Amino acid sequence: MSVSTAVLSNVVRNSLFKLHNRSLAPTLLNANHSSQSSVDPESVKHLEKMASVWWNELGSMKPLHSMNSLRVPFIRDGLFSAGAANHNRKNTAKPLDGLRIVDVGCGGGLLSEPLARLGATVTGIDASLELIDVAKQHAESDLSLRGRLQYIHTLAETLAIEDEEKYDAVVSSEVIEHVQNKTYFIEQCVKLLKPKGSIFLTTVSRTTQSWLAGIIGAEDVLKIVPQGTHQWELFISPPELQAMLEQYGCITKLVHGMFYNPLTNEWRWSCSSSLSYAIHAVKTS
Amino acid sequence: MASNMSNLTKKLVLSSTTSFCNCNLIHRCWLSTSSNTHYDIVIAGGGLVGTAMACSLGSSELLSEKKILLLEGAPAKPITLKETYSNRVSAINNSSIKLFENIKIWGDIKRHRVQEVKKMQVWDACSGSLITFSDDDLSNPIAFIIENDLILWALGTRLNNVHNISVRYNAKIKDYILPKHSSCDAPQIVLENDEKLSCDLLIGADGVNSKVRSKMETIVERTDYKQMGVVATLSLSDSSNNIVAWQRFLPDGGVVALLPLSDTVSSLVWSTSTSNAKELLNLSEESFVDAVNDAFLKEHPKSPFVEALLRNLRLLPGEDMQIPPSITKVLAGSRAAFPLGNTSVSRYVNSCVALIGDAAHRVHPLAGQGVNIGFGDVQCLTKQVEQAVYQGCHIGRGSHLKEYQSERLRDTWPKMKVIHYMHSLYQTSFTPVVAMRSLGLSLVHSMPLIKKQLMMKANA
Numbered sequence: 001m002s003v004s005t006a007v008l009s010n011v012v013r014n015s016l017f018k019l020h021n022r023s024l025a026p027t028l029l030n031a032n033h034s035s036q037s038s039v040d041p042e043s044v045k046h047l048e049k050m051a052s053v054w055w056n057e058l059g060s061m062k063p064l065h066s067m068n069s070l071r072v073p074f075i076r077d078g079l080f081s082a083g084a085a086n087h088n089r090k091n092t093a094k095p096l097d098g099l100r101i102v103d104v105g106c107g108g109g110l111l112s113e114p115l116a117r118l119g120a121t122v123t124g125i126d127a128s129l130e131l132i133d134v135a136k137q138h139a140e141s142d143l144s145l146r147g148r149l150q151y152i153h154t155l156a157e158t159l160a161i162e163d164e165e166k167y168d169a170v171v172s173s174e175v176i177e178h179v180q181n182k183t184y185f186i187e188q189c190v191k192l193l194k195p196k197g198s199i200f201l202t203t204v205s206r207t208t209q210s211w212l213a214g215i216i217g218a219e220d221v222l223k224i225v226p227q228g229t230h231q232w233e234l235f236i237s238p239p240e241l242q243a244m245l246e247q248y249g250c251i252t253k254l255v256h257g258m259f260y261n262p263l264t265n266e267w268r269w270s271c272s273s274s275l276s277y278a279i280h281a282v283k284t285s
Numbered sequence: 286m287a288s289n290m291s292n293l294t295k296k297l298v299l300s301s302t303t304s305f306c307n308c309n310l311i312h313r314c315w316l317s318t319s320s321n322t323h324y325d326i327v328i329a330g331g332g333l334v335g336t337a338m339a340c341s342l343g344s345s346e347l348l349s350e351k352k353i354l355l356l357e358g359a360p361a362k363p364i365t366l367k368e369t370y371s372n373r374v375s376a377i378n379n380s381s382i383k384l385f386e387n388i389k390i391w392g393d394i395k396r397h398r399v400q401e402v403k404k405m406q407v408w409d410a411c412s413g414s415l416i417t418f419s420d421d422d423l424s425n426p427i428a429f430i431i432e433n434d435l436i437l438w439a440l441g442t443r444l445n446n447v448h449n450i451s452v453r454y455n456a457k458i459k460d461y462i463l464p465k466h467s468s469c470d471a472p473q474i475v476l477e478n479d480e481k482l483s484c485d486l487l488i489g490a491d492g493v494n495s496k497v498r499s500k501m502e503t504i505v506e507r508t509d510y511k512q513m514g515v516v517a518t519l520s521l522s523d524s525s526n527n528i529v530a531w532q533r534f535l536p537d538g539g540v541v542a543l544l545p546l547s548d549t550v551s552s553l554v555w556s557t558s559t560s561n562a563k564e565l566l567n568l569s570e571e572s573f574v575d576a577v578n579d580a581f582l583k584e585h586p587k588s589p590f591v592e593a594l595l596r597n598l599r600l601l602p603g604e605d606m607q608i609p610p611s612i613t614k615v616l617a618g619s620r621a622a623f624p625l626g627n628t629s630v631s632r633y634v635n636s637c638v639a640l641i642g643d644a645a646h647r648v649h650p651l652a653g654q655g656v657n658i659g660f661g662d663v664q665c666l667t668k669q670v671e672q673a674v675y676q677g678c679h680i681g682r683g684s685h686l687k688e689y690q691s692e693r694l695r696d697t698w699p700k701m702k703v704i705h706y707m708h709s710l711y712q713t714s715f716t717p718v719v720a721m722r723s724l725g726l727s728l729v730h731s732m733p734l735i736k737k738q739l740m741m742k743a744n745a
Contacts, residue, residue: 055469057684066684072676093350093674114677141469142485142679143323 051134054108060226062265064110064174067202070258070267071173071278072114075101075200078280082198082253084168094119099168102192104156105175109135109149113142115171116149123167124151125159156188167192173202177235183244190248193283199250202258202278206235209274217262224262238273242281250281324354325680326670327474327484329461329497331357331452333375333433334642334659335490336440340388341667343447347674353450354482356474361454364438366397371432372516372619374544374552376402376530376653378428378744381660390439397435400545401426403528406607407726410535410583411714412591414723415602416730418740427740428530428653430544430552461487461500464636472637472681486681487638488666493628495644504631509624510708512539513562514650515555518619519577521610524548531609532651533581537561538712540651541580543609551610553577554650562622573620574612581609591720600727625649627705629698633690637681639666646697648704654743658697665692700742 057065076095079085089095097119103112106124108131116122116139126132132153139145152159170189179185189199204210211232218225242252257273260266326342328335339355342348377385385391403423408415420427444450457477464470472487489497498505521527527545534540539557546552555565555577565576595601628647633640642659666689673685710722729735 057682068678069676069684076677091346093347113679117674117677117679138469141471144325 051108051137054110054131054134055138060224061108061110063224063260063262063267064107066265067173067258067260067267068111068114070269071111071200071202072118074202074256074278074280075115075169075171076118078198078200078254079169082196082280082282084196084198089119092119096120100166101169101171102159102163102167104170104172104189104192105178106135106151107131109138109151111171111173112149112151113139113145116145117142120148120169122149123159123163124149125154125156126151127153127155129153156185156192160188160191164191165194165197167197168194169198169200171200173200175203176201176241177203177230179234182236182241183247186241186244187248190245190250190283195283195285197283198253199245199281199283200278201241202276203241204230204235204276205237205274206232206240207237207274210235210276213275222262238277238279241279245279245281249285250283252279252281254278254280321473321481321483323352323471324482324484325351326353326486326488327472327482328353328355328488328490329458329474330489330491330495330642330644331355331359331454332490332492332642333436333440333656334663335488336437336444337384337388337660338488338490338641338663338666339450339452340390340440340443340447341384341663342670343444343450344388345667345671347671349449351449351674351680354484355444355450355452356456356458357452357454358456358458359454361452364434364441366435366438369616370518370546370550370552370619371434372518372552372616372621373433374430374516374546375433375436375656376428376544377431377436377660378653378657379426380664380744381657382429384660384664385439388440388443390436390443393439393442394431394435397439398547399435400430400547401528402428402430402530402545405530405532406609407532408534408602408606409711409719409723409726410533410585411719412587412595412723413602413606414595414600414727414730415606416726416736417605418736423528427744430530430546432546458496461497463487463500463638468636484681485637485679486670489638489640489644490642491644493626493643493647495640497638498630498640498644501632501635501638501640503635506629506631508627508705510556510626510649511559512556512625513559513622514625515553515557515562515565515620515622517553517573517577517621518546518616519543519551519553519574519612520614520616521549521551522613523610525610527551527610529607529609530653531581534711535580536585536714539580540708540711541577542651542653543581551612555580556625556650559624566620566622570615570617573615577612577615582611588716588719590716591723594720595723595727598724598727600724600731602727602730605730627701627708629701633662633693634686639686639689641666645693646701648701649708651708652700652704652743654700654704658700661696662693665689 053059054061084099085096089097095118099120101115101120101122103122103124106112106126109124112122112124124135132151135151139149170192172189176182193199204214215230215232219227219229238255245252255273256278257270258276258278259268259270328338342353403426404417404419406417418427459477460475462473464472471483471485474482489495491497527548530544532542541555544552626647630645633645641662646658648655669685669689670680673680673683
């Protein structure tokens, strides 16, 4: 395993596996106010390295980059079908203008940036301060994102205290498969949503196929994802996730299977959701 | 500029009141934007392909909020359409016409003057073998002969009505500073007066000696054909239904083509050795007309072997062969010549940069494909930029430019190879080669299905 992927997997573990270790929450409460002017040169160097890992389209994050070709239109079209986005803006460059979206577990901002470019006002949150800094640093390079995109080092439950029912959409892509207490996670995400707001999740299903492809194939054989990134026990199947969403008043609109071809680095929709899938649900009350 | 500044100040005030913009950041963004004018897209080169690119991007609803700049080195001079025909013309295929329709210039062009080509006859002076192309029963045109100036005029008129595109003439470029792969920097354009511009996507449409390309990591392969293309505007002996494009391969390795402009006027494109081209330019008008008539009509000694071969295989052209019209006059001052070569480029894109038109590929005019391939680039790149915007991607980074490159290479590379080998194949009158190429040409001519496929490829 290369140095960068080792660093990465450490960060991934730190940020995602502990995401819902609630004892972390109090120390993170002050995350917004942490001083950023006292950054020392060593950590800046480290950050740049991390940034180059997250934002290198051909590096270890490439499946997440290419997944944008599916998940961004999925969210965009979902917001139109749910009636949240203005149909007059459908053929413009900023169809999501006026909508507030929170990206829970935003990582380096791979999904937050495109959503902001589509006109939405996006808040990206992550449990890792390091990744929040990577995301902030990268967003600075694009003037068009200024004023539309903010990153906060916090957890969903912490944000939900201040921002209850403030968002038109919650997106959380490739996150819930790392979360221990999924019911609580969903509850907090839904809490952030306005009534009739949409929640979009993408994740890996818990099937034999996903164990073979996601862990044995992707981590151990092809090594396109750092080893130890995923734990199969934490994966969740579409019916389980739907039931959880329903428990908190969300009706599932769409479940769509996704298939990744590692040879071409392309994602496409698939009729089978036995590997990866995307789900769109709408909050009823 | 002033309004830009005040907008910027407004933005800064706004963002500083929100919690997520620290002082450091404000300082940096102020510095980086005060000395730079930033555009979403900058197109370097206002020739046919560059201007078409600007019109195409400007005609896209999805891109209507993008700020686009077209840089042209020449001074602004309005194109005036003259009564007489210009000597620089292009054979525009149906796919390029679709682009013209999309960017709303086809109406203007057609209203002015275009000549439909309904049939093409290509033949070999060494053997008489021939191939013709036409749509079934000559009902539909297979190409249109249009003056380059007319296309430029229509593009320029259209540009004036596109609100998000500005044009800067007399733009002398000192340097391009391109971002390294995976860096977040934007490409910079340094002008002669040290003014700096930056953009998210730089499109190099700056021709065969592209300066943008010279700054990219790309391998350029050049072949100098040691030939020149002699062009002229010619009057025909009698007014007829002038709808055929003629092209004859000559024993000295030259190719002469006659493209219809009206019932009585045609345009000449004669590719010949540099020395011969210079001679042709210096001939008196009468001698030049004789030389052109000779090039199309003079009987050259044929190899008995090749003739016998074609006859035995029943592949002699016979009644399929039509005789081109004879020329009576050359329009005074219409003669000119330009060098011919082949340039192929290994990559069309880098981070935030894409090449289009002759900057990416230059071909011999014998197939009339050059500008059409360039217009194909325009269509493909527009589609990919739209796709990037649709998905919320940064228009210069991401996979869309690579998509553009692979789609275009798949299309242009085989075409370039075919054109190059065609040219090489007709450089000799060595009997076995003449026999082979004559057989090939005649065989394809006798197989309508294959011919149709070829035409579709050329039109795609």
